[in-house]
Amino acid sequence: MGDVEKALQTFYSMKLKDIMPSIPSMPIVTADSPIVDVLKLLRTRHHVWVVNNRDEMKLEGVIRYLDVLSILLPPENTKARLGNISTVFKSILGGAEKASDVMERNVMTIDENATVMDALTKMRRYKVQILAIVDENNILEGEISLRLLIDEFLRLMRVGGVQWLQNGSSSPLE
Amino acid sequence: MAPEWILFTIGVALIFGKIGDHLMERFELPGVLGEILMGMVLGNLIYFGLVNPEYLTLHSNETFEFLARLGIIFLLFLGGLDADVEMLKKTGAVATVSTVTGVIVPLALGYFGLKLMGYPSKEAFAGGVLLTATSIGITVRVMMDLGVLRSDVGIASLSASVIDDFLGIALIIFAVGTGSILGLISKMAVFFIITGLVAWYTIEKYIRFSEWLHVEKGVLGMVLALMFFFSALAEHWFDAAIEGAFMAGLVLSKLPEGKRIMEDVKAIAYGFLVPVFFVYTGAMLDLRVFTSFDALSLAAVLTTIAVVGKVVGRGLGTLIMGWSARKALQMGISSIPRTEVALVNLMVAIHGGAIPESDAPKFIAATLIFITVSVLITPPLLKWAFKEEVEAMKQGKMEKRVEAVKETKRRISILKGPRKNH
Numbered sequence: 050m051g052d053v054e055k056a057l058q059t060f061y062s063m064k065l066k067d068i069m070p071s072i073p074s075m076p077i078v079t080a081d082s083p084i085v086d087v088l089k090l091l092r093t094r095h096h097v098w099v100v101n102n103r104d105e106m107k108l109e110g111v112i113r114y115l116d117v118l119s120i121l122l123p124p125e126n127t128k129a130r131l132g133n134i135s136t137v138f139k140s141i142l143g144g145a146e147k148a149s150d151v152m153e154r155n156v157m158t159i160d161e162n163a164t165v166m167d168a169l170t171k172m173r174r175y176k177v178q179i180l181a182i183v184d185e186n187n188i189l190e191g192e193i194s195l196r197l198l199i200d201e202f203l204r205l206m207r208v209g210g211v212q213w214l215q216n217g218s219s220s221p222l223e
Numbered sequence: 224m225a226p227e228w229i230l231f232t233i234g235v236a237l238i239f240g241k242i243g244d245h246l247m248e249r250f251e252l253p254g255v256l257g258e259i260l261m262g263m264v265l266g267n268l269i270y271f272g273l274v275n276p277e278y279l280t281l282h283s284n285e286t287f288e289f290l291a292r293l294g295i296i297f298l299l300f301l302g303g304l305d306a307d308v309e310m311l312k313k314t315g316a317v318a319t320v321s322t323v324t325g326v327i328v329p330l331a332l333g334y335f336g337l338k339l340m341g342y343p344s345k346e347a348f349a350g351g352v353l354l355t356a357t358s359i360g361i362t363v364r365v366m367m368d369l370g371v372l373r374s375d376v377g378i379a380s381l382s383a384s385v386i387d388d389f390l391g392i393a394l395i396i397f398a399v400g401t402g403s404i405l406g407l408i409s410k411m412a413v414f415f416i417i418t419g420l421v422a423w424y425t426i427e428k429y430i431r432f433s434e435w436l437h438v439e440k441g442v443l444g445m446v447l448a449l450m451f452f453f454s455a456l457a458e459h460w461f462d463a464a465i466e467g468a469f470m471a472g473l474v475l476s477k478l479p480e481g482k483r484i485m486e487d488v489k490a491i492a493y494g495f496l497v498p499v500f501f502v503y504t505g506a507m508l509d510l511r512v513f514t515s516f517d518a519l520s521l522a523a524v525l526t527t528i529a530v531v532g533k534v535v536g537r538g539l540g541t542l543i544m545g546w547s548a549r550k551a552l553q554m555g556i557s558s559i560p561r562t563e564v565a566l567v568n569l570m571v572a573i574h575g576g577a578i579p580e581s582d583a584p585k586f587i588a589a590t591l592i593f594i595t596v597s598v599l600i601t602p603p604l605l606k607w608a609f610k611e612e613v614e615a616m617k618q619g620k621m622e623k624r625v626e627a628v629k630e631t632k633r634r635i636s637i638l639k640g641p642r643k644n645h
Contacts, residue, residue, distance in 0.1 A: 124363050124372070130255070131563055132301030132489055134385060137363055144373045144381075154309055155479035174434065174442065175483040 056205040065168060066161035068201050069182055069191030072106070077189070080109050080149035084120060084141060087112055087148050095196065096179045099152045100189055108181055108189045110152030120151050156181045161190060165201070168193050224280050232280045232287070233499065239265060240498035252598060253360050255562050258498055259591060262505020270509045281506040287499070292464070292574070294500025295567050297492035299392065299465040300450050303472020304485050306389075317375075317554075318382040321540030325383065325558055326390045328536025329354035332528045340524065342582075349398035349568075349577035353590055354529045356391030356564035357384040361598055362557045365605045369613050376550050380557040383537065388564050392469055395568045399462040399575025410460050418453055418467065422474040430480050442480060443487050449475070462575035465567060504566055508591055512584045522589040529593040530600070533558045553608045559601045561594050 076094040078086055079102055090097045091114055099110040119136050124143035137143050139151045159168055159180040168180060172195060182191040243257030266281055268274040276282055333351030334344075342350065359381055366372040366380075393411075400407045433445035450471040457467030475481030512518045534555035541551035569590045572578045578586050606613075 123367055130360065130493075131298050131388070132305045132485070132492065134302075134359065135305050135307050137359070138307075138381070142367055142372060143363070144378050153479075153482065154307065155477065155482050157479040157483065171434075175480060176486075177483065 053206070056202065060202050060205050061164060061166040061169075063165045063201070064161070065159065065163050065165065065182060065193050066191070068165075068197065069161065069193055070197065072189070072191070075189075075192055077103075077106075078148050079103060080147065080152075082148045084145060084148065084151060087151070088117065088120075091117055095194065097148070098156075098181065098189055098192070099148045106189050108156055108158075108183050108187050109149065110154045111156045111179070111181065112148065112152050113179070116151060116153070120145065158183050159193060165198060168198065224277065224284060228278050229280050229284065229286050231278070232284075233290070235265065235279065236262070236281070236287075236499055236502040237495070240502045243502075244498070251364060253358065253560075253562050255501055255566075256595065256598060258501035259505035259566075259594075262502035263508050263510070263591075264505075265502065266506030266508060267510050269506075270511065281503060287503050290496060291500040291503040291570070294492070294496035294498075294503075295570060296450065296454050296464055296468040297488065297496050298500070298563065298567060300468040300472040301485070301488055301492055302388065302392075303469040303474075304476050304481055304488065306473055306476050308473070308476065315379055315382065317541060317544040317546060318379040319386070320544050321379070321537045321554055322383040322386045322390065324540030324543070325357075325533055325537030325555075326355045326387050326394070328539065329528055329532025330394070332532045333525065336524050336528050337521075340520070345398065345577050346579070346582065349395075349572040350525065350586070352391065352394045352398050352572070353565050353568050353586075354525065354532055354561070354593075355394060356388045356561065356568070357533070357558045358560045358562035358564070358598075359384040360562070361560045361601050362605070365602045366557065366609075369606065369609050370616055371609050371612055374612070376553045376557070379541075380554055383554070384558060387558070391564050391568060392465060395571050395575075396461045396463050396466060398568075398572055398577040400460075401462075407461070414457065414460055414466070415470070418456065418470045419474065422449075422453075422471075423477070426474055426478060430478060440487070443484050446475060446481070446484055447488075463571050465571055500570075501566070504570065504587070505591070507584070508587050509584055512588045515585070518585040518588045521585050522592040525589045526593040526596050529561060529597055530559055549608075549611075553605075556601065556604045556608045559604065560597050562598065565590055565594055 076090045076097045077100055078090065078097055080099050082099075087097050091112070095114045097112045098108065099112065101107040101109055116139070119139040120141055122140060124137040124140040139145050145151050157171070157175060157177055157180055159171060159182060161182045171180060172178060178195040180193045181189060182193060184190055239261035240258040243259075243261035244254035245257070247254050247257030247260075262281070265279060269276050269279055269282055281287060330348075330351040333354045334347045337347035337350045338344065362380065362384065363372065366377050371377050372381075396411060397404065397407055400410070402410075429445065429449065430442060433442040436445075438444075450468050453467030453471040454464035455467065457470070458464040472481075475484075534552070536555070537558045538548075538551035538555035541554040542548065546554075569578070569586060573580070573583045573586070
């Protein structure tokens with residue numbers, strides 16, 4: 050079995066709780082934060098979690114990078130038909146002011162004891178790049194993002210002595 | 224009918240529908256009008272004998288009839304999926320009260336107006352229901368152009384228009400359902416308990432089961448199955464499958480998985496079934512119906528009530544809540560446009576027998592007329608209603624500019640002052 054395969058096997062079976070980042074390093078705003086604060090975070094991050102307040106940290110929603118399109122575009126660019134109406138209200142020109150106005154309320158979550166394979170499967174099934182990790186009271190405990198999974202995989206590859214080639218293949222150097 | 228010509232007609236309907244949508248959007252009008260208009264053109268090519276109905280199979284065709292029904296079901300399913308229950312809970316008192324009055328007044332006026340014209344109660348009620356739901360697209364566009372979308376009237380108006388769609392969808396049950404009102408209310412209660420409460424608490428397990436199957440688009444397939452079950456139940460109980468589809472969407476909207484499959488559902492709906500529904504509906508309008516006095520008088524009555532009923536109804540609710548007469552007028556005018564839900568309710572009323580087949584052409588003509596008129600008159604009326612606000616904003620901007628220029632000159636003079644001393 051090659052190093053890549055070995056790395057992948059380890060990678061797939063890793064528990065999410067072992068690789069999830071700490072809360073302070075995650076992009077988080079409170080529901081009443083101005084949209085500008087959200088945009089500032091999204092300059093460098095791909096998502097922002099929205100919690101009720103910093104003490105309780107109850108997860109209220111998520112704002113993804115691509116949601117910025119609905120925030121910045123005028124509402125007229127969204128065809129206000131059945132099935133599209135909620136997007137109209139996410140535009141700044143449509144009246145959105147706070148993080149809670151533009152967030153997606155129903156956040157896709159995953160259990161902290163789930164494996165990387167579970168996370169990847171869920172991400173592919175629902176075409177998402179980020180999953181929240183919450184406890185039974187919906188308190189935000191961590192996150193798992195595709196970027197984090199890539200980092201983790203590359204870290205494992207380095208441990209296994211595998212190096213990336215210029216053309217993107219991952220076979221060991223001769 | 225030959226299958227190849229049915230397939231050909233579906234292709235024609237989609238191309239014409241999308242081109243119609245595009246043309247209307249270029250004129251800043253709702254795209255749905257273009258789809259209907261294109262359907263009207265295609266339909267009348269057949270009515271006037273210019274195209275053989277063998278080749279363009281838009282009339283009396285079971286396949287199109289079924290696809291159009293599916294289009295309605297998907298449209299309402301999307302409406303439910305897109306609903307933001309949390310946001311609706313936060314709807315202000317003004318929007319809520321004005322929504323209720325904005326639904327009741329056109330409904331009552333429509334009912335009594337049609338009764339006076341000699342229509343039976345059930346048909347008159349169905350006619351009233353057609354006038355209840357508002358379309359927000361054109362209002363959003365015009366209010367934004369005027370810079371008043373974020374005003375208290377703008378925000379309340381949009382919230383109210385979202386809720387009255389829901390009311391309009393629910394009310395059609397009373398038009399097509401059979402039995403006493405009490406019986407229908409009981410049926411509704413049982414329906415909402417079964418579909419609402421039971422599904423609310425078991426839906427997560429259902430989704431987990433769909434995921435466990437590990438098959439391509441397994442969740443989407445299982446979710447659509449749920450939509451069809453709910454629709455079947457609603458069709459059986461109320462002759463209104465849309466209620467089930469809407470409820471299924473609403474239940475799923477509480478789950479992130481429900482929101483995530485929206486794009487797949489939209490692809491099926493707006494890429495295929497919904498344009499077919501609108502083109503098919505437009506094709507049902509035989510332009511020769513306008514030679515009939517009955518059709519013209521029905522169109523005139525429904526159009527008048529559609530406009531006056533909403534302005535008075537929503538305006539009244541706004542006044543009751545203590546807002547000024549001017550704001551009441553603005554709220555009323557913003558609720559005039561009607562599009563999709565009126566057409567959906569019309570088709571449900573025809574399929575459910577509330578509007579008999581013999582009267583269907585008149586009602587289709589009248590509905591398409593009041594939809595078109597409502598959409599066309601709203602922008603100028605809104606501009607007129609918000610004239611003072613727009614003038615005040617312009618004035619405010621002008622004053623700010625004058626102030627800014629004065630301030631700049633003052634600063635320049637300060638800067639120049641010390642230099643002279645040097």
